[in-house]
Amino acid sequence: MDYRSRRWAGLIFISIAVSLIIVDSTIVNVAIPSIVDDLGLTSTEVQWVQEAYTLVFASLLLVFGSLADRFGRRRxxxxxxxxxxxxxxxxxxAPTGGLLILARLVQGVGGAMVLxxxxxxxNATFRGRERGIAFAVWGSTIGGMAALGPLLGGWLxxxxxxxxxxxxxVPLGIVIIVGVLFTVAESRAEKVGSIDVVGAFLAVIASASLVFALIEGRTYGWWQTATPPSIGDWTWPWQISPIPFAFAIxxxxxxxxxxWGRHRQRTGRSTLIAFSLFRIPSFRNGNIAAMVVSLGEFGIILSLPLWLxxxxxxxxxxxxxVLLALAIGSFVASGAAGASSGRISPVAVVRVGLVAEIIGVxxxxxxxxxxxxxxxxxxxxxIYGFGVGLAxxxxxxxxLADVPVVESGQGSGTQSTARQIGSALGVAILGTVLFASTAGILGAKLDDRGLDxxxxxxxxxxxxxxxxxxxxxxxxxxxxxxLATDAKAAFSDGTRLAAFTAAGFLTLGFLATLSLGSGRPRKVEEAEEPEEAAAAG
Structure with missing residues (x-):
């Protein structure tokens, strides 16, 4: 089968596959209030419906990025x-909040394989200017599908x-599977080493502990135990909260x-992250910028549907x-970014996008x-969506511009992990800001009313x-x-503080992009051929 001639059609199905993840997130955001009413979720469970997915997603991206290089990216x-x-x-x-959260955990495993x-x-299929156009199409498809997400979720x-x-x-998944089988060639790295099981375990433990601490801190207490956690008949016995231990872990x-990764590298064994990639300035500095940007980019989407x-x-x-305005802005900007490919530096486009995001949020x-x-x-x-679409x-x-094809799985897994850890931390931090500030402001208002x-x-x-x-x-x-009037005012204040916190993170992200160079367009070579690691049927 001549996959080379079908690579642009394949790109559409690849883009729809990652859009499945985006659509799911936007649909769930709109549906959360109805889930709260139906299943009686607590505010902590609301965060976990979001974070269970993101936590597993972020934890396993490096693992599956590396495995994709070994066993086949299409597979x-x-x-x-x-x-x-x-x-x-x-x-x-799911009949209960707990089972819904469990299902979201498994969704995170699937999403970590897809992205x-x-x-x-x-990265393996396109080269030169074609690669820039391909990433723009990828982003435009995400923008278009994201435009459908809130509306589709609201209607359903x-x-x-x-x-x-x-x-x-489910029907979206069937479309993707059929399309990918007929239009996308298999590819894998030629040289692979042993799987870094210890590194995978440490990556999962580190990210899981951090997000757990950020989400559960206000429940269990940031330092002293407020509400002791319990599992079955066992209850946390100490005055000091489990949260500092989670941060330490x-x-x-x-x-x-x-x-461990550096040790394996010195002994010539494969690592979960190709640490040598961090010697590439665009990869190193770009990952730092991506993580910081993601802290502020999507956290506001947790609070806004609840407030509305x-x-x-x-x-x-x-x-x-209402949220369709954000997605339409993203779709318009993604198309504009594709049209400007090769004429305007990607770094300059990112900076313009971040300024728009800051203004919007x-x-x-x-x-x-x-x-x-x-x-x-x-x-x-x-404006906010327009900025997201550009950036x-x-x-x-x-x-990924300078990442060798043979390490593209590790490279994409690393940058996806940077983004998703940033996103997970952003949702956790902004959710904590929303609910903690709402509690504090509402408590003060009720004190003023003279409630005991x-x-x-x-x-x-x-x-x-x-x-x-x-x-x-x-x-x-x-x-x-x-009291409802006071609660509405307090929840609005909490939403406002969450938005300003997100704007602060985005400002830091903009400053981080200053390490990515002057922003002048770079000439690219188009003679380089795509990786031919597939067996043409």
């Missing part, structure tokens, strides 16, 4: 799509059930991972229409209030533990209507 992509689709069925039928495989397949959740927000992944995991539905009173479909922070008209959000969401694909291209401590704590816990879902119940009773 890894197909296996990942199958796992993702099957776990989506489990999520759709590095798509990037390394593009409002007219059917939030369960269909997961079920939609994360630090030791990172140090151990680096030390529980404070403003929108249903899921209306929320989807800070603008959201300025306009959020209990009585905000939804129309004020639209221009800022569009995302181009930053990926910058990071027990009543105050009961109302604050109800609002925060339900991620805002209890506000409607407070509003329905004349006796607690004033």
């Amino acid at each position: 890894m992509l197909l296996i990942g799509v199958v796992i993702f689709a099957l776990s989506s069925i489990a999520a759709a039928f 590095p495989a798509t990037l390394s397949l593009i 959740t409002t007219d059917f059930s939030w369960r269909w927000a997961f079920g939609i992944n 994360a630090v030791l995991g990172v140090v151990g991972f680096i030390a 539905q529980f404070v403003i009173g929108f249903d899921a479909l209306q929320t989807g229409f 800070a603008g959201i922070g300025f306009v959020v209030a209990p009585d905000t008209a939804w129309g004020w959000l639209i221009p800022f969401l569009f 995302t694909a181009q930053l990926t291209g910058v990071v 401590a027990a009543q105050r704590d009961q109302v604050v816990s109800a609002v925060v533990d339900s991620a805002g879902g209890a506000i409607a119940g407070l509003e329905q009773s004349p006796a607690t209507a004033d």
